[in-house]
Amino acid sequence: MGRIIKREIVGFTCELRSCGQIVRTHLGYPANGTWHDQLEELERLIGLGWSIVLHPQIRTYCPDHADRVWDCSCRTHPTRASLCTSHNTNSEGLVWTDRHTPQQVEDFRKVIS
Numbered sequence: 001m002g003r004i005i006k007r008e009i010v011g012f013t014c015e016l017r018s019c020g021q022i023v024r025t026h027l028g029y030p031a032n033g034t035w036h037d038q039l040e041e042l043e044r045l046i047g048l049g050w051s052i053v054l055h056p057q058i059r060t061y062c063p064d065h066a067d068r069v070w071d072c073s074c075r076t077h078p079t080r081a082s083l084c085t086s087h088n089t090n091s092e093g094l095v096w097t098d099r100h101t102p103q104q105v106e107d108f109r110k111v112i113s
């Protein structure tokens, strides 16, 4: 029998590697979960001034770099143009800040309330 190593998310870090800000989470979400599993913690992050992009691999930006959520990734990463929040309307709709909540989050809240 193999040993099962449970992968869990222990915290959210700023997308900017040079930054290093982190918010620890106590809930231990499975690393292969989706944002739906983490809604409560993501709402806490937003409350703290963070910005989020709800890509399958969630991107989080600390309050100091919250505006970087809109950074264009087309030019620096042509293969990731579809992830650009400035030029791809699909990605734009995944941006979650204290000023704007994605439609799919609103919809999900209605489902679980």
Ligand SMILES: [Zn+2]
Binding pocket: 014, 015, 016, 019, 020, 021, 061, 062, 063, 064, 065
């Ligand atoms: Zn940062």
Ligand SMILES: [Zn+2]
Binding pocket: 071, 072, 073, 074, 075, 084, 085, 086, 087, 088
């Ligand atoms: Zn772009």
